[in-house]
Amino acid sequence: MKKIHLLILQAFIKPFMVTFFIVMFVLLMLFLFKYIDDLIGKGFQWYVILELLSYQCAVQLAMALPLSMLLSSIMTFGNLGESYELVAIKAAGVSLRNAMAPLFVVVALFSAGSFFFSDYILPVVNLKMGSLLYDVRKKKADFFIKPGVFNSTIPGYSIRAKAKSEDGTTLYNMMIYQHQSGGTANNVTFAKEGYVQNSPDNRYMVLKLIDGVRYEDASVKNAKRYDPRQQFTRFRFKETTTKFDMSSFDMNRTDQDLFKSHHQMLNLKQLKLYSDSNHVYLDSLQRVNSIEGKRYINLYSAYFQNGKPHNPKSDIHLADIASKEQYRMALNNALNQARQVKDLAFNKQMEYTPYREKDIRYAVEWHRKFTLAVSCLLLFGIGAPLGAIIRKGGLGLPVVMAIIFFLIYHVIATLAEKAAKDASLSPMWGMWMAIIVLTPLAIFLTYKSTTDSKLFDADQYKLKAEALWKRIVEFFNRKKKTDYNKG
Structure with a gap:
């Protein structure tokens, strides 16, 4: 390998690593802003948040790798052009295409690695992250009392305090409603003060009440009418202790097998298997629908003339060969059959649509495995010649140009993918649309940079x-x- 190739590789690796970590950090911050309400105030351990962020790093690789590839290539060749090193390379008899050759090999290796990552590792990461994020969003927020507001997060209880201390451990003028299974509050407790603390194993919240009164209505369960002789109890206390079960606030992990059939949790072989099974079901459903629909379509027996069957292909109208009663019956039967066929088609469409949408999702995810690898090559093919043309390094103009071209790519890819999921485009065209549109641009920029012609x-x-x-x-x-x- 020539020294020029080593120089270009060294100039590319450092900006690539820096931009990759910057892009990944920005994407992680966007993820945290999106799910901030599901993470704050639920008392998660630090390792749960770290596990979720690590899974998100792997998921965001599909967006971070192409963007960092585009930005680093523009910065690398922009720096080389600004410092006139590209001029020296060309003066040494090395064309820009030959100078880019080792970088194309490195980017091809990155693309191959991203393909195998998206096929073997990303489905597993999506499975683990999907199940963890589902449990995180489902978990209740920690028990927290706001002054003057009822808190019903503890099952069977509604608790209110008019005021509380700064550290939140002392509550004043408390009211506690205890609900039975029927939903009515049969027991009510009032207390001037309450002290909150947790049990040693953190399974229970212990509430020590001071100077209060408790009302208990011993009504018969599921009683349908009022009984004037039912027992009503009231007792006062100077100090009492109530224990609340806090097991409902724990995060229970869901079985990951429930998410395994999702299209984002499947590799290429599994997508092919699930897609074939779905096709078999769709074909059988179409055959059944065709057979059932034909049962409602019959030739009415009023096609006759003088007691003999009449050829329905002739130009004679039914009203000319049938009596008024027969004509009325034929119309009523035709309308009834049309309504039945319409209802049948509507019901079968409701049954057919989910499987058709699932088939589209499988096809979209199958093409996504390849578009990630090809997008790295494409954006490098845009960024490298563009940097050689603009000849500006640093984080100024290269960042602006990279953001513009990546937004163009991302917008086209997002709109085309949405159209594919809505069945407006085929999955193949929807997933490859951005690459097809921008490939001529990459070829044009490469031609401009290798021929030293001005772009503008x-x-x-x-x-x-x-x-x-x-x-x-x-x-x-x-x-x-x-x-x-x-x-």
């Missing part, structure tokens, strides 16, 4: 447009002369 030279484009217009005019003039001679 208006005079050059004007001359080419004029030459093209002259060719078009000459073509039509020759065609007119040929038509005139023939005439």
Whole structure:
């Protein structure tokens, strides 16, 4: 390997690592902002948050790797162009295409690694993250009393305190409603003060009440009418202790097998297997629907004339060969059959739609495995020649250009994927649309950079447009002369 190749590799690796970690940090912050309400105030251990963030890092690799590839390539060749090192490389007899060759090999290795990552590792990460995020969002927030507001997070109780101390351990003027299974509050407790503490094993919350009264209504369970002789108890206390079970605030882990059939948790082989099984079911469903629909379509027996069957292909109208009663019956039967066929089609459509949507999801996810790898090559093919053209390094213009081109790619990819999921486009076109649209741009920028032509030279484009217009005019003039001679 030449020293020039080592120089370009060293100039590329450092910006790539820096931009990769910056992009990953920004994406993690966006993830935290999105789920901040589900994470704050629930008393998670630090390792739970760290596990969730580690899974999210792997998931966000699909967006961080192409963006960092684009930004680092623009920065690398922008720095080389700004310091005139590209000029020295070309003066040494090495073309820009040959200078980029080792970087294309490195990017190809990154792309191959991203493909195997998306096929073997990402489905497992999606499974673990999906189940963990589901449990995190389902977990209740910690027990927290706001002054003057009833708190019903503890099952069977509603607790209110008019005021509390600064550390939250002392509550004043408390009211506690104890609900039975029927939902009515049969027991009510009032206390001037309450002291909150946890049991040694943190399984229970112990509430020590001072100077209060408790009312108990011993009504018969599920009683349908009022009984004037039912027992009503009231007793006062100077000090009492109530224990609340806090097991409902624990985060219970859901079985991961419940999420395994989701399309994002499958690799290529599993997607092919699930897609084939879904196709078999769709084919059988279509056959059943066709058979059931034909049962409602019959030729009415009123197609006759003088007691003999009449050919329905003739131009004679049914009203001309049938009595008014037969004509009325034929119309009623036809309307009833049309309603039955419409209801059948609507019901079968409701049954068919989920499986059709599932089939689209499988196809979209299958193509996504390949688009991640190809997008790295594509964005490098845009960024490297663009950096050589603009010849600006640092974090100024390269960052702006990288964001613009990545937004174009991301917007096209997102809109096309949404259209594919809505069945407006086929999954193949939807997932590859952004790559198909931007590939000519990458080829054009590569041509511009290797030929040392200016990208924003208006005079050059004007001359080419004029030459093209002259060719078009000459073509039509020759065609007119040929038509005139023939005439």
